[in-house]
Amino acid sequence: MAIRPFTFFGGKGGTGKTTCSAAYALALARRGRRTLLVSTDPAHSLSDIVGVALGNDIRPIRESLWGLEIDAAAEAKRYIGEIQDKMLSIVSATIVDEIKRQMEISYMSPGAEEAAIFDKFVELMDKESHEAIVFDTAPTGHTLRLLSLPEILGAWIESLISKRRKSLELFKMAGKFEENLMKRAMNDPVIESLTRRRLRFEKSRKYLMNPESSAFFFVLNAERMPILETSRAVALLEKYGIAVGGVVVNRVIPPEAGDFFTARLAAQEKYLQDIEERFGERKIVRLPLLRSDVQGMEQVGAVADLIGEIDA
Helix, strand or coil, X not given: CCCCCEEEEEECCCCCHHHHHHHHHHHHHHCCCCEEEEECCCCCCHHHXXXXXXXXXXXXXECCEEXXXXXXXXHHHHHHHHHHXXXXXXXXXXXXXXXXXXXXXXXXXXXXXHHXXXXXXXXXXXXXXXXXXXXXXXEHHHHHHHHCHHHHHHHHHHHHHHHHHHHHHHHHHHCCCCXXXXXXXXXXXXXXXXXXXXXXXXXXXXXXXXXXXXXXXXXXXXXXXXXXXXHHHHHHHHHCCCCEEEEEEEEECCHHHCHHHHHHHHHHHHHHHHHHHHHCCCEEEEEECCCCCCCCHHHHHHXXXXXXXXXX
């Protein structure tokens, strides 16, 4: 069976998406697939669930399974630092402090961390060291902004490149550069950085818009608010052409739960029917409410048995 190279799990905070992403990644590893499990959730709960201290570099979890927790702040700082180093190599000493000040402002600006995370996404997607990558994403709103970046920023970056080129032409005409600096400015680091980012966005769009390459699974509970939020999120991803593979309904109360849950079971049944009506044309997986929180690979393995071949 063909396995998608990239699978994303997301949803409202607290629905169990980290557990589901870890379980699916383990299920792939058990099938012999070299799998990388990546978390972009600022809560960094993946380490606790798999029982391995993960960090900003790839570390082994078990046979055929590796893990990584992306540090958004560190990625943004690294990215801005690379641009700053290139800028400082072509400017005169008189404006070094101003360049550093502008780079600091860029690092603190809204969206800097999301853009840096997306760069990391595409960097990982470009590597061929793993057969499958499973992304445990941040809560829904953050994830939607992240995945919509290629569509939103593509034209904007092209505009920035055009404006930068015009600025360089004006500088040349005005003789603002010294001759040796002029030669180095011909390979402008700003244009180079923007062009590289534009190409990455274009490549990521190809991945995200191809259902054979990637799919997004929403994890939700059988409750009114998660259903409504998921419905809106599915519509938004589809607007941007991103494939939604299905939904995972987590913590479903079993019928034999007892009299205490009678009312909850009745309400749950209505919500489950609502989920079938809203998302019935997609894959729907139901995971039962467990007796305790999932912690450690043994318990993750039990969920992996339940989640099955979600990619089928």
